[in-house]
Amino acid sequence: MAKDNKSVETQQQILDAARRIFSQKGLAGARMQEIADEAGINKALLHYYYRNKNLLFEQVLEEAVRKLFKPLAVFLMEDSDLFDKIRNLCHLYYSVLMKYPFIPNFVTNEASMDRERVFKLIKLDGIIDGKNKTVKQIEQYIEDGKIRPVDPRDLIWNIISLCVFPIISRPIAGRMLYQSEEEMEAALKSRADHVADFIIAAIKV
Template identity: 60%
Template sequence: MKENKKSVETQELILKTAKDIFAQKGYAGARMQEIADAAGINKALLHYYYRSKEKLFDQVFEEAFKKLAGPLATFLADDSELFQKIRNICKHYNNVLMEYPFLPNFILNEVNTDPTRILKLINVEGVMLGKEKTLAQISKAVEDGVIREIDPRELILNIISLSIFPFAGKPIASELLYKNVDYNKILNTRADKVSDFIIQSIKK
């Protein structure tokens, strides 16, 4: 019993350590020896739990992606007023991507190489139902004159794009637009800025 508990604790420590190092250095820059050293274990024990860096990253990636996509169906299906729903989704994306900044680029890579893996990690049915509810909500807001006429799909795409690109494009944006500035501070404030921008762009 104690041994099993210790095994679980060791795996949790490895995953937490690996997440931090992958977040800092990405998949290519991370080294198994570095992860073992940071976790305070020897490399042999690390390989006992995870035979390769790829397998370790896969688990970190899956956990991170579920945090990103898991609540999406709930956000889309909830009964919040439209502008509040936009703020909720932007905040959620920002919080998860601050914790897992490597996620967007690896999602894009997976989508281009094997989209089925991503789809398996999403509650597709829940997201589709929530999407339909949100699409109807947006259409109703257009009819009621609350927002200007806009294709609901474009609005959802705008929310996702504006939330994710600053993380995916960090190397370029930080160099070209925010040189000598703490870019993480910029990212920390993105949720409110993105939601304000989107709301003002559709408000009548």
């Protein structure tokens, strides 16, 4: 049994490499040899730790799905004021996705190729419980006249879209909208606030 930490270090290097390669090239486009090279090891060693490509991919995908859905689950479950929740979600998403900008595209793309594989990794029950909770909260806010009448599910979908899509479209939209990389980076920094403001302005009476 691996008592020393050389092996876990190697496994970590493999996972890091796999994350980079898989997220950039997808399951079909990634080459085991390339992952091994990127990890600085032999291809046979790669198979020694991760029996095959699919298993390795599944591990990387699971991690990505978890990271992508955690902020959403937190948002949907939270008990606090709706406006606070929205601001929190925007900031949480931006900090996570700025750190792992490849995740949204990686997951949505895999979902379009093999929907079920992604579903199996989402704790759907928890999400749906949270969704029902937040839908109720939104309905209550409408009833209390705190926000305009909107379809709660449309609203949730809009919020997610505004948090996630800018990251996916950044390579293209950045070049279209901004003069330079730096200008875009700067704009991105304040986007979490702007998006939250935008959403709240759209619903507040």
